[in-house]
Amino acid sequence: MADEAAPCQKATYLTEKRSADFNEKIHADDIALEEEQENSPIEAVRLVVPITDDPTLPVVTFRFWLLSFLFTALGATIQQYYFFRSTSGAFSIFFVNLVTFSLGKGLARIMPTAKITLFGQDLSLNPGPFNIKEHALIGIAVSTGASAAYAIDILSATDIFLDYRINFLGSMIIIITTQCCGYGMAGLLRKYLVYPAEMVWWSNLVQVVFYNTLHNTDQFQKIRLIRGWSSMKFFWIVVSITFIYQFIPQWVAPVLIYFDWICWIKPFDMNFWALFSSMSGAGIGSLSFDWTSIGGATMWLPLSAQLCSLSGIIFNYWIIFPILWMNNVLGMKTIGRPLTSRLFTDDGVFFDINKSLTDKYELDEEKYDKGPPANMAPMYALGFMTSFIALAGCCSHVFFFHGKEIWAQWKTAFGSEKEDIHTKMMKVYPEVPQLWYGVFYVIMAILACIGCEFYGTQLPWWGLLLALALGFVLTLPIGVMNAVTGYGPGLNVITELVIGYILPGKPIANMTFKCYGYMAMYMCNALMSDLKLGHYMKIPPRSMFVGQFWGTIVGAFFNYITMILIIDSQRDALSKKKPDPNGLWTGQRVETFWGSGLIYGALGPARMFSFHAKYWFVYIGFLIGFIAPGLIWLLSKKFPKYDWAKVNIAIFAGGMGAFPNGYSVGVLPSLFVALTSQWYIATYKKEFWKKYVFILSAALDTGAAFTGLVIFLFLGGGISPKLAVKIPSWWGNHVTEEGTNAPFYQVNRCGAFKQQWQSGTEL
Template identity: 30%
Template sequence: MATTRERSNSMEQREKASEKSFDVDVLDVKEEVVQGLEITDENQARIIFQQAEAITDEEAEEIMQEVLDEHRHDPAYPSHVIDIAQRFLENESVRNDPVEYMRVLKEAKMECALITQDSPYAEVRAVVSPHDDPSIACSTVRAWTIGLFLAISGGLINQLFSLRMPAISVDEIVAQLISYPMGVAWAKSVTTRKFKTFGYEWTLNPGPFTRKEHMLITVMANVSFNVGYSGYIIVVQRVPHFFNQQWAKDFGYQITLSLSFQLMGYGLAGLSRRFLVYPAAAIWPRNLASIALNNSFHTDENKPANGWKVSQSRFFLYGFIGMFCYFWFPNYIAEFLSYFSWITWISPNNVSLAAITGSVTGLGLNPWPTFDWNVIVAMNQVLIAPFFATANNGLGMIITVPIVAAIWYTNTWYTGHIPINTNRPYDNMGNRYNVSKIVNSNGMFNQEAYEAYSPLYLSASNAFLYGVFFAVYPATLIYAYLHHRHEIVRGFKSLLKRRSPKAAYRDVHNRLMSVYKEVPEWWYASLLLVALGLGLIAILKYPTHTTVGAMFFGVALAGVFVVPIGIIYAVTNNQVTLNVLAEFVGGLAFPGNALAMNSTSFVLHLYVETFFKSYGYVTTARTIMFAHDLKLGHYTKIPPRVMFASQTIATLLSTTAAMAILNWQVNGIKGICTPQAEAKFTCPGTTTFFTASVIWGTLGPIKMYGPKGPYNVLLWGFLIGAALPLIFHFFTKRYRSLKNIHIPVLLGGALQWAPYNISHVWPGMIVAYIFQSYIRKRYLPWWQKYNYVLSTALDCGVAICAIVSFFALQWKGVTIDWWGNNQPYEGCDGTGCPLFPVPESGHWGPGPGEFH
């Protein structure tokens, strides 16, 4: 033990060392120091060094302590910063060595300067500017006109393709691509004459098209692209081989239901800003790609990166044109490139070979199963999400392959009579489950009809999927407490004390946004009230068989889960959905009412607070999406009140347009939501939704998961999910290599089964490693300049090509009939062969009258 005199002498030596910690030599920026900070611009590094001089020792200790408290076990936080903080605060040998202490103090203060003057995350620094000019035009007639036009168009297109397998999503990246030439053309051709209206001066053309206008347009388009789960509800209600409830075609029902979801989510997003928008740790990786594309359009400078002198805009153009031309092959000309199940082609009718290696209905174990970018990014945006997140997600699916295979080969729950990997429900005769046989004219469960027909059976992957869902919910709550409780507590303190974001957070972007008027909480609370009113109209005016208590418990469910789920999504780009949890508890309260399961989330029944699917899940999902867009506006310095107005108005218009195209889809596409549907409109998401409605609403979880239910053992998932974060947190303290294991994201990988498989995640893991690990570490300037631009270019190429090919050829029935397009859908991989045939009795398991 050191004596008092020794500690005093050591302290004096450290203080003297500290006085010299930033002499003139420090400003001599060396390459290795710049790389250590993950800064590619030496001028920027020099500025950081200068800013570090002004940081006192006490400030450095306070900031580094916050880093350890909040991010010690955070795999997303830069590991070298954690190392510096631990050496600076917790290593006694460093604190007792004046020379070493001086060196570590320099490093700590430079990292503190980054944390307070920029972002500690290299990916954020790569694209988000730590400066702002409030005079840049933003809320202009030009921006509003283009933004609302794209919001309506995007709502139409995304609703159309949401029923396709695999789905093609038109997002904010495409909106940026299309809006830029529109904005530039407007700036060149429209009059600059100024007008006065009620004393307010305005103009149709404020001058050059600005980056803030561009991002405002992007936000308006993005918040309106997905109509939400209400589209699934209405399709399931209207399509004949689902529930065939034609009253759901009433446009008043459709619009009030959809808007209630949208506006409720937006209201909660605004109230959760202190948790999901203001903290620097809320990165929202997907936003970075959007901002990178914006930079490529509006940046004049073109600094070389690892010898590459191609500008970002030209690089984007090359990538976009290349993917647009190439995607014609896997999407239309040669579909075997999309599902490259070459192993199954050796013996197409081999059941086991197709089940294990097939990409269509199998598990997808294939060294390289696809040459289709749309398949590679189907589960993860691999050039955007952090590598640890992509790796965890893929690993979660890979390590569960033996479990799914074992369930199938042992014929557990009669899964051997069903294709191994499908999300369709089956009866005991091997046919798709016909729910109309077990409900009456009101859509309510008919016990006698059920016993005369068949129990419901799930495939091996689909049955296992629900066990993983049971695990992921407690895992999410416990993981959020273990790793993010400090941010959550700080957010609540800020909310209760009415502290400003600048006072509560050190992030430079909060300081820059403090010059704009903030949106008060009561504005968002008002949106919640409007959403409740619209939801009550949809529930009470139409025959949904649902009670009014649903609305209030829907808000309660979102209040519990939105922050932990939002934080995980903001860090990893992986979202945990609440659909199964809402289904499970809602089904316990109201078994026998699939319609109520679809149309509401919570019912107060026999004094038990329960919740149903849609409001419980959709409210949270929409809250996360709107929070994502609020962060985009935060990064790009769009005034908060402009954001509020633009998101609300765009949502109203686009939701109306989406409902119109949905009605056209249901009436106009032949065989929609069946395997024979035109242009791949097989409705994978809607089918999963329908399956869940039958399981949880019509039959109820008691029949499936109760004490005598066939799938009862899967309820152990709740306990396993609660234990896993605790176990890994314990071992992470001893083995730092385990820090990169993110339990909710790992479990999330196993949630991708049925109908997706390994072929949708394994190629993405390889691509993610190349770009997000190898290139980032060795060619950081190239990665910062081109990585996000490349991601947006490829995604845009896929989306635009899909739209063109669909409307030009596929919709007109123009197809190419040859081996390359037919082979993926032939044999056991294409049709989905079961392991065992239907017994001679005509059914497996208990027959009519033998089950209750």
């Protein structure tokens, strides 16, 4: 009987189990249907952002403090390093996410569960498995601080060109407040630019997919690439290969960075040098075999945007530039330096502004009027014009092509009482009171006023408040454009123009005003984008507050330390007192910032750009920027089968002003990589593109960044000159020393020694 009863009991059990499973499935379907009805109204968000959450997951853990510190410090150092280099590099957030994922998992396995007291709070060294929220907050903290702070421009310019170094305390106040004033604004504006569903902040969707792929499924570990490699193995192999390869162009043979093969036909002809040299001229047809001059973003940025930008570069530097040069327009040949932000006299001699400044670094108009007037290189003046085209063109393009959509979304976002599902889900967490952000903003503003008043910035406290007010007023509309369209204009040119009229003759004040006005808007937008990522990932708001501020502080410290090390070890190359023979170190970015401060600050826009002045034409940029998108919009109505919205005059103008520092490298290689990845592979090898593009891009950028860091810290003598290792002189890096009669002076073999040309100098 027992044997007969067992099957009956088993059958009853299975029936009950199936019934329970069925009821559970019906219940789950009901929940899913309800959630589907309440999901985001934005289709892309519905597809990639889960509407699930686990409020019990720990976020601000010991692993967070440790890993965010290490990678923010590393990223801030690398980005600041590239700020002073002739080629640019990137500290890939994909690299950060991949490596911190592995390290976080490893720490979860090996760390003890003991508790420590940190900032007055008991903190477990190992609160459990490394989770998705903890991981995302590490990435957010790193992205907040792992950059080259804009305030470094002010500190570097005064140090290099005025021999005036602001001390550590003053420097840290300026760096931190320029970053954090925008943070306070972001908190105050998050109700309008983060909470509404229509404020998407599109770049975050990629990060959401990435984090959820790593943590929520085994798909990432199951993916097999070439030769059956896992994604992680593929990543590290590409990193290693790139790391080794990059030593060739970056250290052994810098000629591969500036492969100006056309110029070699007539290397001692001044016209060939100006048109074909990528180190000092237009770089027409130049090649580069250095990955940092190309960048991983060319593999995945929208092709239409890249083509607009590259078309702007080619139009300005390959067409307009030769016309101006060959006809000596505005004394371009007389100046003799096609791309430079420096000022010159009428006879082409460098204009030394220090001779016309007072002891307080203000313009002495009487001294200035007694000497020859200052002149800009025509291409630099044209750069201001293209900046105005880009700013006006952005607003006009959005108005014509996206105006109705943005207005409808604006009314929905601000007029609707219905909350986004993700905003509802975030209500389970204590919110950061508006008062916190308000007090934080006021404290940062007060510290900024102290920094301006006591550390020789020439900007009075009321000027600082005006800069913050200008940034605050313009942040909301620009933030809406960024959140909805993914693009928004900058305020750097407008801010220096405004303060140039209010406080003429004060170059440091101009730079400081621009920095605070521009950064208030820029950092506010960047931090609101991160707040939206936290919103999507369901990270508690107060944890976000801690993470963003922590990243900013760590990044500011390492920005400053790196800047001091580089300036002290490479001062002559950065100040142009002695050229860097290999063309790797440049103060051009600082010089551009300083040159702009001289033009708008010391000399003033009224003197340089008024209608009776030499460079009156720059204001035409506003007119072109406003009108051109309207004409393109009319074409879209006349020929509707073409996607005219992709013809973006703002991006085109941005390309026109891409190389004010005179290092026009990477145009053709970038075009080749963009077309190969974004057109051919994405069109004809779609699955291959999806599988490889992001991880390959991240690996290439990561390997190149590590090479640059190793060269700087060790082989280049960044830590100590005693550690420097110099490659013996050979064809790939040879540059003649002063006093010799050898013909070459630049590593790209294009340019005569001591400007002693054989031909091409006729005016």
